[in-house]
Amino acid sequence: MDDSIAMQVTRYRPDKNSQPVPVDYEVPLRTEWTVLDGLNHIKAEQDETLSFRWSCRMGICGSCGMNVNGEPRLTCATFLSDYAPGPVRVEPLANFPVVKDLIVDITDFMEKLPRVKPWIIRDDDVTEIDGEYIQTPEELEAYQQFSMCINCMLCYAACPVYGLDPDFVGPAAIALAERYDLDSRDRGSRERLDVLIEKEGVWGCTFVGECTSVCPKHVDPAGAIQRYKLKAAQESVKAFLLPKALRR
Amino acid sequence: MSEGATTAAHDVLLVGGGAAGLRAAIAIAETRPDLDVAVVSKVYPMRSHTVSAEGGAAGVMADDDSIEEHIYDTISGSDWLGDQDAIEAFVNEAPRELLQLEHWGCPWSRQDDGRIAVRAFGGMKKMRTWFAADKTGFHMLHALFQTSLKYRAVKRYDESFVTRLLVDEGRVYGVVSVELATGRIRAITAKAVVLATGGCGKVFPFTTNANINTGDGMALAYRAGAPLKDMEFVQYHPTGLPFTGILITEATRAEGGWLLNKDGYRYLQDYDLGTPTDKPTLRSMELGPRDRLSQAFVHEVEKGRTTDSPWGPIVHLDLRHLGAKLIDTKLPMVRELCLQYERIDPVTDLIPVRPVVHYMMGGVHTDIDGRAGLDGLYAAGETACVSINGANRLGSNSLPECLVFGARAGRAAAEDAAAAPAPPAAIAAQVSDETRRLEHLLARDTPLDDGVARIREELQTTMEDAAGIYRTGPSLEKGADTFQALRERVGAVGVRDTSPSFNTELVAALELENLIDIGECILRSGLAREESRGAHQRTDFPKRDDERFLVHHTVRRDHDGNPSVDRLPVTITRWPPGERTYGR
């Protein structure tokens, strides 16, 4: 193995560049080093001004997502040695506006998330808690995979529909809606369906399926979106065919 | 960032968006919907370090368990330095908080009949640790964050870094913050401020803590004149992955994992922690407390019974006998992390581990309702020291601590805010001072041969050498001397990145100021405690000394800017100090 590897990092400094430009660096290549370690090495030893987000470096906080050789990845869980002999191309996550260097603006997602009501909705109003809601391991398993989303935004970066139509609610938010729908403690699926049945809800999705393939936590947003379409269709047909009294 | 500061005003301001901060926000939104609440966090709330907690959250639930036993375990775990009134309140309220979280959607692992499952944990006499597989913190944080979205009245300032508390005549009136994306300096006034910024693991080189854990809240309070408490007590977690420091949860041992030295020998039996059994025994061997296990590791190194690795000596954690099925259902993340970062599979391979800085028992001195040393100032979570953890925290007590004391601080802050005076004119001057200071930092040229990253690295190594698992008077003195030199360099360092937008170098420079203050407090408190208790082990004073040191140390900044250490009595109600025994 070579003892160093080239990293081509896309940089954008709003006070200096009119558009993002690639800059080449050379970093030590060590088996245990991730792309994030490479970036930290650049920041510590070569250029302090390089900006990127990171925190937990164990693949759970969701802040270090970037496009590595064109693929959205968590850089703390992507090893430099997998790209030897290089170069490794590191760019900000696709489909989001770039604030600086490798940092993108995810305000749009933060505004969309509350719209799908990702919290437990009940019809009973419990004020005094005297015990847990019973939930069997099977009922837990039904939504567990959808509860693994770390909001890392890789799925948005992989989704061409979101890139082309920023109104689209998008994969992670819809997967989280599905997470609560599938939760046996929740009664809010109708409310969420009312949001997602709108045209910027699930209908923009053309099932590219890339959101699911890039998800580092094996959540299946593509599946969730398709199931929502089916649910919306079933409910619509029911509403259309059945008299009011028989619905639900 | 030259247009000067913009201003916003709220009733209660929460600094930090992890478990404690969000729990406080929801508590206020629920109990006082008339109040205007805001959360300011330097990362998006779901990135907060709560997300990394793995093993679980303790709360008395099982029929064979009792409040009394959880209290006793916590007190003896703290080596009798925890305040017993606080511990009682904590243990009493933890189950309700955990149930509340269940009602908010936290996917707790379940028994076959659908009731909450509990697991064993280190230093706990009964199985009382609630868990969501081994991603408990992640699930708790996301449940709290998503639930918080329901309360539209709660404002958020995401990715805003708080640089200073606004204080006039002993009362806190808000903060000055930098909005990272734009570099805009913003004064946010509030009638009460709750600090919930988490721990300070980044004071050390090798830590399970995230990059963001730079002791910001502690440093803010300290610089504003509030005392910190129990700062000499830094917890090493016995099982971190070498190189990365990634945490391998204590739940691995609770589920039956063994710690082996290079001879494949369960060495803990040599350190008064009981005798090995095939199935895990509560409060024994691998289920002993973290301080004792980390100390045993150091002795194994001294005896030459550890394995060498490129990152220093290691021992092995053996899960192979647990089988793939148990590992996949109860410890899936451990397997994931090992496969990813060590390229080994715990189902068939031994996991290399070593102790790693994990948790700060000390923090902003508060009372049982989170009141810190200044009017209108509150703290909760790892930032705070109530103290329930004393000289050593038991695993799975920290998550419920965030909930119990987050809610308490939130409610108390809300009451306070309802009656608090409006901010005085004097704070405007502080805002312009702070704005000038930040602008000066940006404009200052950094010495060519120095920089934030270099100083931080030296600071961290100094801390490791001076105040590791074992300390001595001379090691602490030497560290404190080195800090004098480091402080001068911190004062001279500037930033090369001059752009206002997302200036991570500026943030790192400001964090470095926090690290140096906190590091110094740790060293000074450690020097003052001439005994060994819990996580504070002095080889020059190897015994616990209740005569002289059954007290908290508070550390406050004196008029010359130096830390001055004082004593504060420990609250002892019903449980007189006794011997800490495990495995017998």
Place this chain on the structure above:
Amino acid sequence: MKFRVLPFVWLTFSGGGVVAAVFLPVLVVLLAFALPLGWVDPSHAHLEGLVQSWFTRIALFALIVPMLVHAAHRFRYTVYDGLQVKHKVLVALACYGGAMVLAMAAFLVLTTV
């Protein structure tokens, strides 16, 4: 429950997708290759009998309409995303309008043969 037309369009699109996946390949192999190239040789009379049957005609119509909706719906999004044509209303009108014209043509052909 809000009434929205999109769920119905999507349902038809999906039905059409199934039909196109299950029924169309064999029809194409037969009508575009096997018959013209003489791999099989059913008599004209047999085929005439087949298409004259009301069963066949109704079945064909029931298969064709969802397939047209399927094609129109899919093509519409391909034009939006693949070609980035931003005149959304125009594209939708052209696609679904085209499908409707073809459906009417199908109706004419199937009722007059």
Place this chain on the structure above:
Amino acid sequence: MSAPVTRVPSYQRRIGVFWWVHKRSYFLFVMRELSSIFVAWFVVYLLMFVAAVAGGQQRYDEFLDRATSPLLLVVNAVGLAFLVLHTVTWFALTPKAMVLRLGGRRVPGTAMLAAQYVALAVVSAFIYWLVVKA
């Protein structure tokens, strides 16, 4: 909870018209979507066939004649390839889009996939029998 809205100055990247040629999965996706053109074409072709058959022996023979022209053969061959792509991808996506439960148990994706191919075989055999044998 709501974040105070502050629009951040940022650089908006543009997506080129040929975004889908740079990545295999995107390219396959666009090809899959373009199968819609050939589905429409084969519907037209099917109608022409029906009209020709109904128009008598002579029009039917003319139809077959035209169908053997190289151009039409090529178009139909390409079309069939796209159609096969449609069938394969459609079947593959069905288990992902639908959760079928039988007796409280989730039907595994492979079973659903297999069932679809069985359906394809049965339908194909039936239509072959209808056109050629019956």
